[in-house]
Amino acid sequence: MTNPEPDAIDRDLIEGLLRELAGHLHALAEHDLTGAIDLRSLPLTDVQLDGLRERLGRGEVSASFDVAGRSEVWETRYPGIWWIRHYDGLETVVVERIEITAVPEILRAGHADLAAAAANLRRELAVVEQDYRAEVGSHGGI
Amino acid sequence: MAASETIGEELLRRGISRRALLKYGAYLASLMALPPLQARAMADALAAARRQSVIWLSFQECTGCTESLTRSFGPTLEDLIFNMISLDYHETLQAVSGEAAEQARLAAMRENAGKYVLVVDGSVSTRDGGVYSAVAGKTNLQVLEETAAGAMALISVGTCAAFGGIPHAHPNPTGAVPVSAIIKDKPLINISGCPPIPEAMAGTIAYLITFGRLPDLDQLRRPKSFFGDTIHDRCYRRPFYDKGMFAKSFDDEGARKGWCLYELGCKGPVTYNACATLKWNGGTSFPIQSGHGCLGCSEPDFWDKGSFYRPLSATTAHPARTVGAAAATGIAVGALGAALARRAKHRALTGGEKS
Numbered sequence: 001m002t003n004p005e006p007d008a009i010d011r012d013l014i015e016g017l018l019r020e021l022a023g024h025l026h027a028l029a030e031h032d033l034t035g036a037i038d039l040r041s042l043p044l045t046d047v048q049l050d051g052l053r054e055r056l057g058r059g060e061v062s063a064s065f066d067v068a069g070r071s072e073v074w075e076t077r078y079p080g081i082w083w084i085r086h087y088d089g090l091e092t093v094v095v096e097r098i099e100i101t102a103v104p105e106i107l108r109a110g111h112a113d114l115a116a117a118a119a120n121l122r123r124e125l126a127v128v129e130q131d132y133r134a135e136v137g138s139h140g141g142i
Numbered sequence: 143m144a145a146s147e148t149i150g151e152e153l154l155r156r157g158i159s160r161r162a163l164l165k166y167g168a169y170l171a172s173l174m175a176l177p178p179l180q181a182r183a184m185a186d187a188l189a190a191a192r193r194q195s196v197i198w199l200s201f202q203e204c205t206g207c208t209e210s211l212t213r214s215f216g217p218t219l220e221d222l223i224f225n226m227i228s229l230d231y232h233e234t235l236q237a238v239s240g241e242a243a244e245q246a247r248l249a250a251m252r253e254n255a256g257k258y259v260l261v262v263d264g265s266v267s268t269r270d271g272g273v274y275s276a277v278a279g280k281t282n283l284q285v286l287e288e289t290a291a292g293a294m295a296l297i298s299v300g301t302c303a304a305f306g307g308i309p310h311a312h313p314n315p316t317g318a319v320p321v322s323a324i325i326k327d328k329p330l331i332n333i334s335g336c337p338p339i340p341e342a343m344a345g346t347i348a349y350l351i352t353f354g355r356l357p358d359l360d361q362l363r364r365p366k367s368f369f370g371d372t373i374h375d376r377c378y379r380r381p382f383y384d385k386g387m388f389a390k391s392f393d394d395e396g397a398r399k400g401w402c403l404y405e406l407g408c409k410g411p412v413t414y415n416a417c418a419t420l421k422w423n424g425g426t427s428f429p430i431q432s433g434h435g436c437l438g439c440s441e442p443d444f445w446d447k448g449s450f451y452r453p454l455s456a457t458t459a460h461p462a463r464t465v466g467a468a469a470a471t472g473i474a475v476g477a478l479g480a481a482l483a484r485r486a487k488h489r490a491l492t493g494g495e496k497s
Contacts, residue, residue: 036178038171043376068162068222086165092424095168097178105182106168110160112150112189 010048014055021056021081024100028080035100040093049096056081056098063107069094073104149226150189163188166222166348173345173420174357174367187352188226194351195258197250197289198232201282202275202309202318203264207300208234210337211344213423223344226351230258233277244278251292259350260293262286262321265302265309269317286324295329295356296321299343304332304362305442312446322363329356332363334415336439341420342368362442364414373410373436376418379403397433407451408435415440 017037024035039049062074069088076083082104086095099105109117147155153162167184171177176184200208212235229235230250236243250258264282267274272283280288290296298321301307309318322330333342346365349357357365374380382388382402389396389403397403404411410418413436417428429436435451438444 034179036181038178040172041175065161067159068165071161071165084168086168090424095165095172097168097172106161106164112154113159116154 010045010051013044013048014051017052018055021078021098021100025078025080028100028102037098039096039098053083056083071106073107147192148189149191149193152193152225153189160185160189162222167352170345170348170352173341174349174365175370176367184352188348191226191351191354193226193228194347195250195254196227196229196261196347197247197258197293198229198235198261198263199282199285199289200233201262201264201266201286201303202316203300203302205234205263206337207263207303207343208232210340211299213340223348227347230254240278247289251289255292257294258292259295259297259347260289261297261299261347262303263298263300265306265318265320266324267309267316268319268324269315272317274316283324286321290325290328293328295331295350296325297331297333297343297346297350298322299333299338301334301336301338301439301442301444304334304364307336308445310443330363331356331359331365333368334362334364334440336437336444338440339368339416339420339422342416360414364440368416368420369414369440371414371416371419373413373415373418373430374408376416377410377430378418379430392433403430403433403435405453406435407449407453409438409441409444409447409450409454410436411454413438413441 020037024033024037027033027035039052044052056076056078059075059077059079062072064070064072069086070091071087072083072085074083075081080100080102082099082101084095084097084099084104084106085093088094150160150163153159163185164181167181167188168178170184171181198208231243231247233243236246238246264275266272266282266286268283272281275282277285298304302309302318303321306314306318306320309316310320320332322332331346333346335342342365345368346357349365357367360366360369362369374383377383379400379402382400383404387396387401388405389401390405391397392406397406402408408430410430417436418430421428421431437450438447
């Protein structure tokens with residue numbers, strides 16, 4: 001069964017969601033309140049989802065990464081409104097959501113990851129330094 | 143993975159960043175209709191949690207529930223859920239067999255006393271002392287009572303474990319009963335369906351690990367997030383019901399055009415499950431989308447409720463009048479109800495949080 005062409009009901013639903021987003025954006029700008037809408041939990045047809053995505057468009061920033069499956073994140077034409085889509089390993093969309101925030105949490109490096117990265121880098125540098133000292137020692141010093 | 147190691151530490155050791163848990167949290171929040179902003183809190187909770195010991199017992203069943211779970215989602219996300227649990231006993235999936243398998247179950251019960259989750263699929267034979275189904279010289283009834291004693295919580299997966307299912311159908315030769323008829327002193331979740339939707343099983347287990355408590359349940363102890371709406375409520379053919387447009391046979395014009403299958407015996411209006419939204423086979427389709435009415439397999443005694451092809455209203459004295467009234471009422475309230483439901487759902491799913 002194919003989806004019908006967008007009609008007045010589709011457009012009304014999209015406009016309703018846009019008004020909701022406008023409210024979230026105002027809350028973010030004025031009160032630093034973040035928001036999120038889980039698009040897959042809404043009874044949206046593919047036509048309505050495509051219509052909303054086209055209406056929001058794409059802005060300056062986009063990112064993709066591969067963690068437990070591919071993910072795509074892009075800022076819409078409205079800074080602060082982000083479209084986030086996660087796939088599983090079979091390229092099926094498992095999460096489709098809009099976040100209203102300055103930077104989506106998933107783009108930030110977590111504290112534990114930062115600490116692990118710092119430890120790894122120190123360890124790698126220690127090995128380099130050890131190799132250097134061993135090399136210098138074998139040549140009888142500078 | 144060391145027993146003391148958290149899920150976050152284990153993932154970090156394998157070079158998998160916190161983003162994987164954030165992604166899983168977002169997936170779980172979407173799956174269980176939780177506020178989308180909870181994804182971050184769930185990721186943090188999962189990172190700090192330890193792997194959950196799970197003992198899985200199979201009684202009078204067909205292994206369809208296990209088949210369903212192992213196809214829960216794509217390989218990478220599947221890998222994540224299996225990193226969150228320690229499946230200490232599962233007759234179909236475990237490598238060991240015989241005495242070694244039974245020793246593994248007893249060892250897991252001993253080492254995780256009071257902390258393990260007991261998953262059961264299949265109904266429990268009780269007639270003649272339960273002799274009609276036994277493993278390793280013990281009846282299912284004995285093994286259930288023995289294993290449930292030290293469990294933190296029980297999850298009955300599939301309609302057989304939840305409500306007795308097909309083994310319980312008339313004339314029920316083995317005296318089959320659901321797990322809840324035997325174990326009455328433990329927290330218990332039913333995830334019914336024949337088989338249950340894989341995401342409902344994996345999502346409920348992940349919820350238990352994340353929050354350390356049971357999700358909200360309906361009166362039949364099913365998670366409301368998966369069993370809160372009827373198939374009919376969320377069916378893409380609902381607009382045809384609202385307009386009174388019904389297929390009258392499986393090959394007529396209405397059937398070909400995808401009209402409502404209510405008059406062909408669809409049990410969607412009285413069946414609570416998430417097939418219409420989560421669908422099957424990675425979101426590909428579900429029975430109604432394939433042209434067949436819902437059998438109502440997630441409801442108690444679905445096998446004994448008469449023909450799968452008899453319309454629900456046919457059980458009343460005036461089938462034609464009932465159908466007509468249902469259709470007329472649907473036309474009047476359907477559109478408004480759908481709009482209100484969408485709005486209410488939307489409000490429930492969005493919210494604000496200080497960043």
